Amino acid sequence: AAGVIQSPRHLIKEKRETATLKCYPIPRHDTVYWYQQGPGQDPQFLISFYEKMQSDKGSIPDRFSAQQFSDYHSELNMSSLELGDSALYFCASSPRYEQYFGPGTRLTVT
């Protein structure tokens, strides 16, 4: 069965640089979610999109922005990166209530 695809899988950036994470949801899933998971922590909700419109916003820094495109893929843009942004970033997609997670992008900021 098709799963959520995230790219890149690993990303190393320096402080103050920018990063773009991509997410390709499971076909026919119309909702996309982004979560951040720090070392030893549980996933924290950042933002979600339904039918290309932002549907909910969590603890996402103003330095981050995201959008969902006409083909339903989503991108998370992160600017002025800080050391504390180092984490696993997960995308999840949902046909209704259940959320299916991708493999994640491991971002390391040096």
Next chain:
Amino acid sequence: EDQVTQSPEALRLQEGESSSLNCSYTVSGLRGLFWYRQDPGKGPEFLFTLYSAGEEKEKERLKATLTKKESFLHITAPKPEDSATYLCAVQARETSGSRLTFGEGTQLTVNP
């Protein structure tokens, strides 16, 4: 504010030794309670959704149950491959975006 508390934080079992993981929650109107399994460095893998008190679901050696205040994940005769972190999450009925609020997880280790 929605809150989820999982216990214990870590659990070590011998192969075949059954046990239960607990998830206590506070939410303003529960839409659903979700259980996920997460292996190190990987994305959470969906296990179950429970929608109402009294509901039970089973999958292989796992059985999830739900009351109005907590959920249990029962593991029967576990095997070493069941070792992982088990995450519980709630989804509130009032949130328009259906975000999940997670607990901190129970790290399960099953020794052969």
